[in-house]
Amino acid sequence: MSLEFLVASAIAVLVAGGIYLVLRARTFQVVLGLTLISYAINLFLFAIGRLVVDAPPLYAKVVTHHADPLPQALVLTAIVITFGMTALTVILSLRSFLEAGTDHVDGKPDASPDADAGARA
Amino acid sequence: MTAIDHLLIAPIVVPAVTAPVTMLVMRRRRHFSLCLSLAGCVAMLAAAFALFALAQDDRIRAYAIGGWVAPYGIVLVLDRLAAIMLVLTAVLALVVLVHAILTGADRKGWHFHPLFHFQLLGLNGAFLTGDLFNLFVFFEVLLIASYGLMLHGQGALRLKAGVAYVVVNIVGSALFLVALGLLYGLTATLNMADLAVRVAALGPADQGLLRVAGLLLTTVFALKAAVVPLHLWLPRTYGATMPAVAALFAIMTKVGVYAMIRTVPLIFGAHAGAAAWVPAPYLLASAILGAAVGFVGVLTARGLREQAAFAVLASTGTLLIAVSGWREAMLAAGLYYLVQAVLAGALLFLVADTVMRRRGQYGDALASSPRFADQDGAGLLYLSAAIAAVGLPPLAAFVGKLLILDASFGVPGWSAIWTTILATTFVGVIGFLRSGSTLFWKSASDADPIACPPRARTDFFAPALLLALLAALTAGAGWMTAQTHAAAAQVMAPSRYVTAVLGGSR
Secondary structure: HHHHHHHHHHHHHHHHHHHHHHHOOOOHHHHHHHHHHHHHHHHHHHHHHOOOOOOOOOOOOOOOOOOOOOHHHHHHHHHHHHHHHHHHHHHHHHHHHHHHHHOOOOOOOOOOOHHHHHHOO | OOHHHHHHHHHHHHHHHHHHHHHHOOOOOOOHHHHHHHHHHHHHHHHHHHHHHHHHHOEEEEEEEHHOOOOOOEEEEEEHHHHHHHHHHHHHHHHHHHHHHOHHHHHHHHHHHHHHHHHHHHHHHHEEEHHHHHHHHHHHHHHHHHHHHOOOOOOOHHHHHHHHHHHHHHHHHHHHHHHHHHHHHHHHOOHHHHHHHHHHHHOHHHHHHHHHHHHHHHHHHHOOOOOOOOOOOOHHHHOOOHHHHHHHOOOOOOHHHHHHHHHHHHOOOOOHHOOOOOOOHHHHHHHHHHHHHHHHHHHHHOEEEHHHHHHHHHHHHHHHHHHOOHHHHHHHEEEHHHHHHHHHHHHHHHHHHHHHHHHHHOEEOOOEEEEOOOOOHHHHHHHHHHHHHHHOOOHHHHHHHHHHHHOOOOOOOOHHHHHHHHHHHHHHHHHHHHHHHHHOOOOOOOOOOOOOOOOOOOHHHHHHHHHHHHHHHHHHHHHHHHHHHHHHHOOHHHHHHHHHHHHHHH
């Protein structure tokens, strides 16, 4: 198995899990899903400069074989942005839970405590 | 480089400085901070006008940040389209800020002014940047600020809508990154001008991926622009937001359309091989649907803010109808429509605010209530705003729609375009008639009296100002269309953009 196949399937699995979780009804799962998707995106961006093993991203006269440094810079920016976004989503869903009394993404209150317990079990 | 050259970065630097300063001063000296915030907006307006005047010589200017030349560094690019958008943003921002201060909307939380200026920073940056990744960053800046502004004032309803809004936009940003990654993987550049050159030189094996990248990129912009079927987040978000903030948001959907106008002819234009005009076939269909969904929403809305949100959707749809042909004349008509649509959308939200502030517990619900204070004045404003939004004479939307109809005559699918625009206008008229007569003509005298403190009439100032601007746009339609024609000509000639950014070396 090539390195490309491994990375590509890792991205695919992360995205699949992420999409599943984002479509769930509770904010906590949605936040987890967003995190998974952002991991996948970061991996994807990282791989976009082609997968190169044992090569520095820096220019030096003795080095002939380089890794593309730009995707790494892009990933760094993307990580920072997604980190901030995730923190914001967590706070937002927490506030929404405290104000609306439910962690449902639609903000609809749960039918009854029993139904809620059943849904969580 | 002279000072004039550095002016290009002023629309980004001014709000970037104003935002933290207003935040620092706000707690101790509120009035001084308000003055600073207003001064920042006025300075931005001045810079925007200066750049607009600069762009009149029909030259496209590139500004290499830090002196790093394109395609290695990030460039800002000023052409006529960017200049028009900058002026529009600055004018809208000033009007909305004045309204927010007059109505006390900025006092519902601590950080209205910093967030407002960060929002402007993101908007201006998105209009000026010549680099796709930088465009992503500025989109994030304006989105992060908009999350804060959207939640300004808080309340359970706003928080619920806020969660959905944030999640949708984060997923959109993830898609944006995928599209960027694909483009970078194919061309090893993210500078838009350089992309335009390299896309033309791609081999046949890469054409499929290029199409995917083009469609993904357009999908992301369509999500930001709330194009049907990616519009579901918009009515709920804008309907739950404070009207003064929603008025500023009227330009946010148009940023998505702007990004399409900027990238599609440049990167996915006629030179792009299999990916030439790749989003075009899908855009017209969704634009027609968008205009229909928007105006039907105007008819069925249950509240004034929701109605205004659907009017924004409808205007985006109508605008995209003009854009999706990717012809110079249609684009010129569309740009004229864009400018007035932003002002008209903001006007609707501000009028909703003046009504809401006087109806106490009835809020903005489209149900009859006892007579409220200044009902006649508010009714007159609402009538004008409805005319401005739906496209009846004499206001600018009528001219805009007329221009779109005229420009699209004879192009493929023009009968669908004509039918849509004429029929949706009719539906919109009925929608506004229904809500206007419910609000202002029927009064339920036996219902509970309105519990609402008397309001000063200062909140009529900003809507009246917007109305005057719309009237001026109508009166100056000849001059304005000359401007948009010149802007469309620049956009549809990507080689000029490429030469301006990369110099004559390529």
